[in-house]
Amino acid sequence: MRTGLAIGVGALGLLVSGWTSSASAHHAFAAEFDANKPVNFKGTITKMEWTNPHSWLHVMVMQPDGTAVNWAIEAGTPNVLFRRGFTKDTLAPGTEVVIDGYQAKDGSNRANGRDLTLPDGRQLFLGSSAGAPYELPPGQ
């Protein structure tokens, strides 16, 4: 009886500690973003937060009616972006970019970045979170 209880408590403890500490890639895509809400727009970079555990790109997008809307785009860690060819200065404020990504589930102007296209046509991969649609094998 006591042994059973001990095993039960132990298993619960393991489950909780394992679950809470194993997701060390920080948050997963599905925790915040919606794969069914792709976004694509042209904008001007206002600020680049080159920071762990996720970088954030702030972009001003002009609407057809002439108003400006600010978007926050999530990107990978500084290490990941560096390996894909970014430096901290690649995305200086004022740079015109085209962003592909997926909007936040709550409908706010935040998105998980997928591809970024620079004025010279260079394309860089922003992807940041485990479980994003672009990580699935082709055809899925």
Add this chain to the structure above:
Amino acid sequence: MSPLDFFAWLGDSDWSTNLHESRYAYPLIESVHVWTMAVFFGSVAMFDLRLMGMIMRKVPLGEVVRRLLPWTIAAFAVMVVTGTLLFFAIPLRSYQNIFFRSKMLLMVLAGLNVWIFHSRVFPKAIDAEAAAAPPRAARIAGALSLVLWTGIVFSGRMIAYNWFDCDRQPQPDIVNFLTSCVPGE
């Protein structure tokens, strides 16, 4: 200088910037924090279960403490250092993170539990060693410790999943109060 100004200033300092922009330091510090958490939580859980009379019942309590406590203390020391560095890398956002705050609150409670246990309960529990089961106070302290540390690990993990960030407005007034968020800033 308000706490918000102070942590904003801290986050803009060269050291904090080097840390949160780092390619290797940040993930390494994060990993050390998690590795030592495994040692810390593991040794705490073993001791708590022993206090509750569930495991190692034939091993004297003093012996369990002598063998486990050095691991617990060493791991905790490393966790304090790495945890402080992780906070230092992202001070303002962490300070305003509701899960960071609940983690700190739970850690104060866990610390009180440790303090009360070692000053009052433990001496009696050692005296009562001859009895079959540990005294009720020892069992309560063990269970409390297990619950609190489980909650602390959970809060710590949730810091990365915070959906009460200050820049996600509107939030209910109570949330902005609890997180010291100033909407519109």
